[in-house]
Amino acid sequence: MKRVSIKDIAKQLNISITSVSFVINGRAKEKNISDALTKKVLDLVAKLNYQPNTLATSLRTGKTRIIGFLVDDISEPFFSGIAKRIDEIASELGYKILFSSTRNDTTKAIELLQIFKDRHVDGYIMALPEGLEDEVKKLIATDAPVVLFDRYVQDVQADYVIINNKESTALATAHLIDNGYKNIAFITVDSVQLQMLDRLAGYEETIAKHQLHPFVKKINYSTSATTIKEMAEFFNANKNLDAVIFGANYITLDGLRTFRAMGMRIQKDLAVVSFDDFEILEFCDPPVTAIAQPLEAIAENIMKTLMEKLKQTSADKKYSEVVVPTIFNIRESSAKVKA
Amino acid sequence: MKRVSIKDIAKQLNISITSVSFVINGRAKEKNISDALTKKVLDLVAKLNYQPNTLATSLRTGKTRIIGFLVDDISEPFFSGIAKRIDEIASELGYKILFSSTRNDTTKAIELLQIFKDRHVDGYIMALPEGLEDEVKKLIATDAPVVLFDRYVQDVQADYVIINNKESTALATAHLIDNGYKNIAFITVDSVQLQMLDRLAGYEETIAKHQLHPFVKKINYSTSATTIKEMAEFFNANKNLDAVIFGANYITLDGLRTFRAMGMRIQKDLAVVSFDDFEILEFCDPPVTAIAQPLEAIAENIMKTLMEKLKQTSADKKYSEVVVPTIFNIRESSAKVKA
DNA sequence: CTGAAAGCGCTTACAG
DNA sequence: CTGAAAGCGCTTACAG
Structure with missing residues (x-):
């Protein structure tokens, strides 16, 4: 059962493959091919279920x-x-x-x-x-x-x-301030990636605008275990915190693990906002506020x-x-x- | 900057493209091409960073x-x-x-x-x-x-x-029985998919072997909302249940949603085992036992x-x-x- | 030991 | 209005 090729079509209709090619590529009009011939070609193409060989086309056209x-x-x-x-x-x-x-x-x-x-x-x-x-x-x-x-x-x-990284964290920070939080931390990674810096900037500018004190923790990311340890130390060193923003999904995950490890309760002990939204956040108790990227x-x-x-x-x-x-x-x- | 082709190699060495092709495809020995020539070809290929055109090869070889x-x-x-x-x-x-x-x-x-x-x-x-x-x-x-x-x-x-679907649910069911649970439900979908039937069979056989009463609920899956409703009705109609096995990841998800909607506590009110393991289960309170597929x-x-x-x-x-x-x-x- | 040539299935510049 | 032919870059049967 060989595949039909452009040659088969041409042969059966007693015309050149050139004409067949033009018709198939919708250039019949442009190439002044008669309507009658065009129709004959299209009919046979349909009948034989002809599909051009993509490999040949690719080789030819690049x-x-x-x-x-x-x-x-x-x-x-x-x-x-x-x-x-x-x-x-x-x-x-x-x-x-x-x-x-x-x-x-x-x-x-x-x-x-x-x-x-x-x-x-x-x-x-x-x-x-x-x-x-x-x-x-x-x-x-x-x-x-x-x-x-x-x-x-x-x-x-x-x-x-x-x-819009910067605007997003600015909005999230303002939201926390509006809701009465005063000592808001921002946990991010020690990275030069621009989007991470923008997220931090959105937080910092909003904190400054409201004349609040910034609490920034830059994690030196390697494993989940070391991250949890770093976060726990940070939380212990800043007992006055009342809210935290995690700068990316994987940070949030380790943040939640830290909460669990320290027996901290979401919102009751520390309000939480996550950059990136994912299913787990819906299942947390209570569910976690998040900045979602519209995939x-x-x-x-x-x-x-x-x-x-x-x-x-x-x-x-x-x-x-x-x-x-x-x-x-x-x-x-x-x-x-x-x- | 045109790509080098097999022709360029052949021309520069004053040999045929046949020989070049054989060398490139590692058939030099088989085709009795002299070591000296083979080396010359390979050297030039390396020098010019020649990569065969995959499209041409594909067209030719299929x-x-x-x-x-x-x-x-x-x-x-x-x-x-x-x-x-x-x-x-x-x-x-x-x-x-x-x-x-x-x-x-x-x-x-x-x-x-x-x-x-x-x-x-x-x-x-x-x-x-x-x-x-x-x-x-x-x-x-x-x-x-x-x-x-x-x-x-x-x-x-x-x-x-x-x-091994059947063995997996059999094991999970036995585990629950070992741990003292007696009224174990199995929640699955109303499906003819063999793997779902096998999972059910593993549960049913184990329940029968221990002469316990089976509680099977086959959800007529459409939306999350209707599923939660069906599950809630099932739980309400079987107040004596002490454990439940969810037959697939999406069923577990809606199961957990049902728990939340009904204010039911995992393990304390009803023990839980999930077919399929995923990150959320680690974050549940307490974490949920699961049958993991080794991806x-x-x-x-x-x-x-x-x-x-x-x-x-x-x-x-x-x-x-x-x-x-x-x-x-x-x-x-x-x-x-x-x- | 090596090479000329056909052919995979297309597209398109050129000719008429 | 239509077609013969070159060519994309390979592989391989065949010849010597």
């Missing part, structure tokens, strides 16, 4: 309609949620996605990028892994369509889809940006930056302080 | 070294965990994975399968979606390498990687099975069935009944 997607860990809910939606949109547009996880291994990330190149992907979507800045700059220099998301790297000029909106903006990029010629090089607003889900963990 | 992976929802932790490990193994072996989510939509699933075919994937890995039985049977009939996992479909002859082992067995399948000729058609054992994580939610 386009694969495949997009490479590179993140730290595809099994993280944030990334897999985005991956799912991106894949859906891509499928609708006739594209497919190759997903890969770098596991925070720069060497591996470079290899994976090379694999994408070897596979002739048409475009790249990445949460830029550390150490890949130069590689990606080179890639962009070759006019490869690249869309970066999640993290912004000042040094790398590219199209970005990010969230679908992020995914849709990534694809929109990339599709525009794919249409562009290298002449009009211009980088876009889409800022997607987060959603603030207020739950009981940040409830008003009782008078 | 092999793409791409594998299609089809599941309900790639953003579910179970699937994304497996996807991650599969992708890693595949990358090491020179394969790439195309992931897709069917979203429980049969029409879409058939389309996605067609896309895989159009892309000439070398093999398929699927948690068989409902309604795709016939399509997959046809696919297998064409000798396409197909590995199914997660769910077993009696009607579909194929290679399978599954877990890595499942992924590794899937890839092993598939790679063997890819080596096989259509002559030796034989289907394998790998049963991966689950891991029983005992936590406080099933603690011994106090005397």
Whole structure:
């Protein structure tokens, strides 16, 4: 059962493969192919269920309609949620996605990028892994369509889809202040990642504006165990705290573990706000207020940006930056302080 | 900056592309190519950083070294965990994975399968979606390498990687009985999926063996809200229950929601065991005992099975069935009944 | 031991 | 309005 090829179609109709190709690619009108012939071709294509060989098309055109997607860990809910939606949109547009996880291994990330190149992907979507800045700059220099998301790297000029980190933590901080909290801590990681610095800045500026005292703890992240220890020491050293904001999902997780280890009760002992929302927060007692990243909106903006990029010629090089607003889900963990 | 091709190598060395091709594909010895020439070729390949064009190779050989992976929802932790490990193994072996989510939509699933075919994937890995039985049977009939996992479909002859469902729930039930529980409920979905029936059977047989009374509730799954309602009614109608086993992760989630809605306390009011383990269970108060599916082992067995399948000729058609054992994580939610 | 050539299945510049 | 032919970059049967 051999697949039908364009040759079979041409032969059966006694015409050239050129004409068949034009009809199939919707260029019949443009190429002045008669309506009668066009119809005959389309009918036979339908009858034989002819599907062009994508490999041949790709070899000829250099386009694969495949997009490479590179993140730290595809099994993280944030990334897999985005991956799912991106894949859906891509499928609708006739594209497919190759997903890969770098596991925070720069060497591996470079290899994976090379694999994408070897596979002739048409475009790249990445949460830029550390150490890949130069590689990606080179890639962009070759006019490869690249869309970066999640993290912004000042040094790398590219199209970005990010969230409004600073405004989000500013809003969260103001919310806690409104609800009567005065000694609010911000726990983050000791990182130069811009999005983490922005989150911190949103907190610090709001605290300053209200003339409150800032309590910032920068965790030196390695394992969960050491993080819990660091957090416990911080909480013990600052007994006057009445609220805490955790700067990212994994920090929140270890924060909750610290609560458990120290026998601290959410809200009753310390109000809690989490940057990043996830299912566990709904099951906490009481449920935890969170800044949610809108996965679908992020995914849709990534694809929109990339599709525009794919249409562009290298002449009009211009980088876009889409800022997607987060959603603030207020739950009981940040409830008003009782008078 | 054009890519170097096999022609460039041949031209620079004044030899035929045939020889270059043989050397590159490691068939120099077999083809009696002199060591001197082999070395010259390899040196130039290294110097020019020549990478064969995968598209041309694929067109010529019909092999793409791409594998299609089809599941309900790639953003579910179970699937994304497996996807991650599969992708890693595949990358090491020179394969790439195309992931897709069917979203429980049969029409879409058939389309996605067609896309895989159009892309000439070398093999398929699927948690068989409902309604795709016939399509997959046809696919297998064409000798396409197909590995199914997660769910077993009696009607579909194929290679399978599954877990020991029945033994797992039998063990969990025995554990509860050992710990002094007598009125143990099993909550599952009203489904003909074999793995769900096996889980139920493991419970029922163990209950019968100990001459206890079975309490089985089959949820007519639609939304979370209706499920919670059904569960609440079931709990209210069986006030004598002292333990419950939830038959799958999403059932556990709605079970925990029901606990919350009814103000029931885990273990104190009702002991709990979950089929499937996930992060939330660690954060429950007290933490919930769970049957964990070993994602890595499942992924590794899937890839092993598939790679063997890819080596096989259509002559030796034989289907394998790998049963991966689950891991029983005992936590406080099933603690011994106090005397 | 090595090479010329056909062919995988397309697209497209060119010719008429 | 339509077609013959080159070529994308490989692999491999065949010849010598």
